Amino acid sequence: MSTFVLKKLEAVVGKQLFFELVVDDNSQFDDYCEAIKGNRQYYSELLKIFTLMNQVSQLNMLPQTKFKDITPNKESVKEYEFKSKHLRVYAFHMEKTGKIVAYGGYKNTQKDDIPKFRSYKSRYLKSIQK
Amino acid sequence: MITRKELISSKEYWLVKFQSALYEQVEKYLCENKISKTDFSKKLGVSKGYISQILNGDFDHKISKFIELSLAIEKVPFLKFENLEKCVFLDSIGALDAAQESKISINVSINFTKHIKIEKQQNNEPILLKKTGTSFPVNYGGVHLANQFVGLS
Numbered sequence: 158m159s160t161f162v163l164k165k166l167e168a169v170v171g172k173q174l175f176f177e178l179v180v181d182d183n184s185q186f187d188d189y190c191e192a193i194k195g196n197r198q199y200y201s202e203l204l205k206i207f208t209l210m211n212q213v214s215q216l217n218m219l220p221q222t223k224f225k226d227i228t229p230n231k232e233s234v235k236e237y238e239f240k241s242k243h244l245r246v247y248a249f250h251m252e253k254t255g256k257i258v259a260y261g262g263y264k265n266t267q268k269d270d271i272p273k274f275r276s277y278k279s280r281y282l283k284s285i286q287k
Numbered sequence: 288m289i290t291r292k293e294l295i296s297s298k299e300y301w302l303v304k305f306q307s308a309l310y311e312q313v314e315k316y317l318c319e320n321k322i323s324k325t326d327f328s329k330k331l332g333v334s335k336g337y338i339s340q341i342l343n344g345d346f347d348h349k350i351s352k353f354i355e356l357s358l359a360i361e362k363v364p365f366l367k368f369e370n371l372e373k374c375v376f377l378d379s380i381g382a383l384d385a386a387q388e389s390k391i392s393i394n395v396s397i398n399f400t401k402h403i404k405i406e407k408q409q410n411n412e413p414i415l416l417k418k419t420g421t422s423f424p425v426n427y428g429g430v431h432l433a434n435q436f437v438g439l440s
Contacts, residue, residue, distance in 0.1 A: 168294045204299035207289050218311045222343040
């Protein structure tokens with residue numbers, strides 16, 4: 158049985174809170190950020206994505222090319238994608254909590270990344286129902 | 288993980304904020320005035336793709352074009368330069384956005400226990416923070432721009 162912890166993203170400040178999802182003491186998003194720091198281009202894009210998160214947190218408008226609702230039909234918990242040229246970061250929204258960043262991926266792996274993100278989300282939702 | 292200071296000190300943060308603000312202004316203007324992208328591009332004498340680029344939040348063109356664009360949406364851009372260290376400090380107390388928009392005035396004073404007393408004029412609730420080794424203007428962001436600096440050491 159996995160344990161889930163929400164860790165506040167210190168770099169995102171605004172009206173809406175942002176968290177990273179930590180599963181069994183491991184955060185995929187944290188590992189992703191650390192891995193990206195070695196790549197200058199991707200690191201620059203990651204900083205842009207964090208700025209987009211700040212814009213969302215401050216309830217500012219963003220174009221769909223940067224921040225997109227990717228919630229499937231009939232799904233009640235909203236899903237969002239933050240986009241840069243090569244990077245994709247996936248989050249879902251919990252009422253009274255805020256946005257939970259669950260997965261970081263790449264443009265060219267999004268077909269594999271989105272199901273992994275949804276799996277994290279679904280496991281987390283099950284864990285809080287118990 | 289990216290830290291707040293790392294983010295605020297990056298060029299990407301200020302670029303995306305700038306692009307997003309421009310996107311929001313143009314989007315609002317087109318929506319409120321019911322102007323199509325095609326008509327707006329004709330008004331500016333640029334291609335429709337150029338307008339789409341702005342509406343995709345990717346504006347990264349000449350300063351002259353930026354000013355032209357601002358005037359086309361009946362706005363004037365204000366430019367203000369601030370010390371980076373001061374911005375990082377203001378952000379750490381949650382006052383950066385308000386200071387940028389000049390919504391509040393912040394008074395900074397120190398006592399001998401090296402605490403900074405910050406008073407937000409909006410609600411007059413003082414906040415006490417520990418901070419040493421930096422200089423800040425006594426009044427910042429509001430109407431009263433006193434020409435004094437407080438040295439902390």
